[in-house]
Amino acid sequence: MGFLKHIFGSTEPKEEKLLPWQPLTDVAQLKDIEKRSETKTQVVFKHSTRCGISTMVMNQFVSLYDVDANLDLYYLDLLSHRNVSNEVGYKFQVMHESPQLLIIKNGMTVAHASHGAINEIDLNTYI
Template structure:
C-alpha cells in the first residue's frame, strides 16, 4: 500500500493555502470592482472548473500567491456564471480566455494573461 500511496498521494487532508477569494457571481459586482480599483488593485481570476489546464494553473497561482498582497482577489467560475464572464470581457476590454487573470487599476485593465502566462505576472508590480 505504501507504494501506491507514494504514486497517487495520501488521502490525508493537506494543509491547503487559502486565498482571500471573493466570489464573483453577479454582473453588478463589476461596477464595484471598477470603483474600488481607483484606490486598490483588483484582480479577477476566471476559472473553468471542467478544464484540467485551468485547474493546474489555478493550483500554481495559489501556491505562488503572496497572502499579504494588498489587492482584492476575485474568483469567477465562468461555467456557473457565463453572463458575468461575458460582461467582464466587455467592461474591461479583454477577449475571453480560460483560465484568465485580469489586473484592474483606475477602472481599466492594466495587465491580463491566460493559461501558463498567468503565473508569469508579477502581481507586486501592480500593487
C-alpha cells in the first residue's frame, strides 16, 4: 500500500490554504483601493473562473503565497464583474489580461503581470 501511495499520492485531503482575499465586486471600491494604496500596498488578482490557465495560476499563487505583510489582497471574478474589470484597466492604466495581478501603491500601478509571470513577482519587494 505504501508503494501505491507514492505513485498516486495520499488519499488524505490536503489542508486548503486560505488567503485574506477581499472580494472586488463594485467600481466604487476602486476609490478605496486608490486611497488605501497611499499607506498600504494593494494587490488585485483578476481571475477568469472559466479558464483552466487562470485556475492553474491562481492555485499556484495561493500555494506559493507566503507574504505575512502589510498589504490588502483583492480577488476579482472578472466574468461576474466585467464592468469592474474594465474600470480597473482604465483607472490603473493596465491593458486587460487574464489572469492578471496588479500591485498598486500611491494610487498607481507599480507592477503587473499576467499568466505564469504572476508567480514570478516577489510581493515582498513592494511592501
